[in-house]
Amino acid sequence: xxxxxxxxxxxxxxxxxxxxxxxPGKPVIFEDLAxxxxxxxxWSFEYFRSRYGHWMIxxxxxxxxxxxxxxxxPATYKRFGEYLDxxxxxxxxxxxxxxxxxxEAPELAEHYHTPRIMNxxxxxxxxxxxxxxxxxxxxYDIDCSHVFLTHFQTRKKLYLFSxxxxxxxxxxxxxNHSHLDVLQPDMEEFPxxxxxxxxxxxxxxxxxxxxxxxxxxxxxxxxxxxxxALRANDSVATKARxxxxxxxxxxxxxxxxxxxGESWKKYKENQAKRNASRLLV
Ligand SMILES: O=C(O)CCC(=O)C(=O)O
Ligand SMILES: [Fe+2]
Numbered sequence: 001x002x003x004x005x006x007x008x009x010x011x012x013x014x015x016x017x018x019x020x021x022x023x024p025g026k027p028v029i030f031e032d033l034a035x036x037x038x039x040x041x042x043w044s045f046e047y048f049r050s051r052y053g054h055w056m057i058x059x060x061x062x063x064x065x066x067x068x069x070x071x072x073x074p075a076t077y078k079r080f081g082e083y084l085d086x087x088x089x090x091x092x093x094x095x096x097x098x099x100x101x102x103x104e105a106p107e108l109a110e111h112y113h114t115p116r117i118m119n120x121x122x123x124x125x126x127x128x129x130x131x132x133x134x135x136x137x138x139x140y141d142i143d144c145s146h147v148f149l150t151h152f153q154t155r156k157k158l159y160l161f162s163x164x165x166x167x168x169x170x171x172x173x174x175x176n177h178s179h180l181d182v183l184q185p186d187m188e189e190f191p192x193x194x195x196x197x198x199x200x201x202x203x204x205x206x207x208x209x210x211x212x213x214x215x216x217x218x219x220x221x222x223x224x225x226x227x228x229a230l231r232a233n234d235s236v237a238t239k240a241r242x243x244x245x246x247x248x249x250x251x252x253x254x255x256x257x258x259x260x261g262e263s264w265k266k267y268k269e270n271q272a273k274r275n276a277s278r279l280l281v
């Protein structure tokens with residue numbers, strides 16, 4: 001599949017951003033949104049290693065969505081310093097995700113500013129760390145917020161799809177994810193994917209990707225690095241939908257995984273295939 005490159009912009013006004021990207025729901029990369037942030041100069045592998053290297057952190061890998069007792073649970077634990085050494089120097093599929101800044105290290109919040117480009121920014125900030133060649137499953141963000149993802153150190157790629165293509169992407173019911181591997185899609189297993197139209201964002205140190213709410217994204221760490229995700233949600237209806245998604249994931253999906261494991265996974269996959277096959281004719 002050919003992916004359309006996401007626009008890169010700088011010096012754009014809030015009005016222009018709203019008209020060209022928020023209203024139509026279109027991703028864009030800001031080259032300069034983080035240019036005045038102390039984090040752009042301060043944050044490095046060494047910065048995190050010297051301050052938080054002693055923490056024991058949960059590590060996730062490709063088994064994240066495998067059914068059974070480990071469903072959406074950490075694959076292992078490591079010292080943060082040891083993990084940072086690995087991702088700085090060698091490939092690994094281990095990721096440290098959803099690191100909650102305000103809870104674990106609120107002092108880091110002094111190193112970035114809430115963007116003034118739109119209203120509705122949440123105080124909630126997350127960080128994501130990944131090693132060279134690690135990937136994150138195709139998913140959309142369950143709380144239905146817009147995401148502003150600023151990358152640090154190296155480079156990573158995000159493959160993006162609009163929400164109206166959920167069925168072509170084999171959206172697994174009761175969840176916010178899909179088992180389709182965007183880098184190596186199995187076209188026999190997922191034939192409808194051929195009709196999907198994706199975009200690709202190649203982001204480098206200091207660049208910020210705007211992911212509009214409900215957009216699907218698959219993350220590929222081309223090199224080891226880390227990102228900060230700020231979120232904006234200015235609509236009560238979208239907040240309510242996000243809450244409903246969370247309840248569904250953490251009650252129905254995890255409960256059924258606990259009760260039925262492999263057969264619950266099969267049921268969801270079959271439903272996804274049935275929904276996609278309607279679009280094949
Ligand atoms: O960059 C990552 O590892 C994950 C980013 C992501 O999925 C998000 O910010 O919603
Ligand atoms: Fe995400």
